[in-house]
Amino acid sequence: MKATIHFRNDVRGSGVNSRSLKATMQSLMAAAGEAGAAISVTLVGDAAIREINREHRGKDKATDVLSFPLEPEPGAPERLLGDIVISLDTARRQAADYDAPLERELERLLIHGLLHVLGHDHEEADEREEMEREERRLADAIGMPWPYERA
DSSP: OOOEEEEEEOSTTOOOOHHHHHHHHHHHHHHTTOTTOEEEEEEEOHHHHHHHHHHHHSOOSOOSEEEEEOOOOTTOSSOEEEEEEEEHHHHHHHHHHHTOOHHHHHHHHHHHHHHHHTTOOOSSHHHHHHHHHHHHHHHHHTTOOOSOOOO
């Protein structure tokens, strides 16, 4: 069974390969044990993510990724896990900072967003360690080199 990816790119002329990004999300969902579920992924610019961040988190600044988990609705035709919103502007800057291709940074943000939707967090040290382990595991599942190797 394949996951359902509800994908929207609100950034005109972004150059993002939507098909490839959706395929990556399919693989991540399968690796996370959620192949039969659905998720929403939206690409926006900094202005839009800043507004969403202000509205939902009270933080008046752009960020790279926001995740909104949903409670499963009994009897729903599909199991919708939640929404992931990624700022393409911030992703581009971060990719440049890491000297990585944009596609790699988008994969990293998909992983991070998915784990938040699934209930992972990184506020406390033990949560952070668990989330980092899962990030690395999912990165391995899609053949992505992890950008945060410790020296």
